[in-house]
Amino acid sequence: MIEKPAITDQKIDKTLAERWSGRAFDPTTEVSNDTITSLCEAARWAPSCFGDQPWRFIVWNKFQDEVSWQKAIDTLSPGNQDWAKNAPILILAASVNTFTHNGSDNRWVGYDTGAASISLCLQATSMGLMSHQMGGFDSNKVKAAFSLPDDINLWAMISIGYPASLDELNEEQLERELKARERRPLSEQFFSGEWNTPLNSGE
Numbered sequence: 001m002i003e004k005p006a007i008t009d010q011k012i013d014k015t016l017a018e019r020w021s022g023r024a025f026d027p028t029t030e031v032s033n034d035t036i037t038s039l040c041e042a043a044r045w046a047p048s049c050f051g052d053q054p055w056r057f058i059v060w061n062k063f064q065d066e067v068s069w070q071k072a073i074d075t076l077s078p079g080n081q082d083w084a085k086n087a088p089i090l091i092l093a094a095s096v097n098t099f100t101h102n103g104s105d106n107r108w109v110g111y112d113t114g115a116a117s118i119s120l121c122l123q124a125t126s127m128g129l130m131s132h133q134m135g136g137f138d139s140n141k142v143k144a145a146f147s148l149p150d151d152i153n154l155w156a157m158i159s160i161g162y163p164a165s166l167d168e169l170n171e172e173q174l175e176r177e178l179k180a181r182e183r184r185p186l187s188e189q190f191f192s193g194e195w196n197t198p199l200n201s202g203e
Helices: 014-018 033-044 066-073 078-084 109-126 139-146 171-178
Strands: 055-061 089-095 130-134 153-161
Touching: 014 109, 033 055, 033 109, 055 066, 055 109, 066 089, 066 139, 078 130, 078 153, 089 109, 109 130, 109 153, 139 153
Parallel strands: none
Antiparallel strands: 055 089, 089 153, 130 153
16 A cells, blocks of 8 residues: 655645555455545535536445446456446436526536535545546446436546555556656746746736
8 A cells, every 4th residue: 555645845734745646456355435425515515506506426346346346447447447346335426417496408517516626636636546537448438337318427436445456467467557647847837827828827
C-alpha cells in the first residue's frame, strides 16, 4: 500500500491532496453498508442545476451479490478488468436527460453528475478508501446486462475499496502505480480576465 498525496504549489485540503486513482485494491476486505451509504450521501448533496440532481448511481457489491458484480466487471475494458476485479465495489455513474420539473432537456447533466461523482470519491478518500473512475467500459453491454433505458447517459464506472500492497499488480500496472503524479501548470489552464492570459501573470 502506498500513499501519493499531490505535490501542490499552494496548500490545499488534505482530502483533496490525498485522492488519487490507484489500482491496488484489497479483495478480502468488505466495505460496510454504512460506508457505502455515506459515499452515496456525499454524492446526494452535490450541487446541480435547479437542484434537479440528474445523477443515478448503480452500486454492485461483490460481498453481497457476486453474480451482478461480475456482470458489471465484465463490461469493463480488459485492461481495467485486470485490476478492478480486486475492488469489492463497482459503481456506475449515470444520469437522466431531462429536468424533473418541466421535462425539458437538461444540458448540464454531465457537469452535475461529475460533481456528484467527485463528491463520492472525496468522501471515499476521507474514509480511508481508494476510488478509481474509469471511462473504459462498454455502455451497450451495461445497458443490455442490466436492462437500462436507452435514454440514460452512462458516464463512468468507479471502483471502490481499501488499498492493498502492490504485489498483485503486473509490471505495467506497477509502473503506472509508482509514477509521480503530475498536472499542467496553473498558467496553462487558468486565465485572468480573458482567454489565454495566465492567472496572476503580472506577479
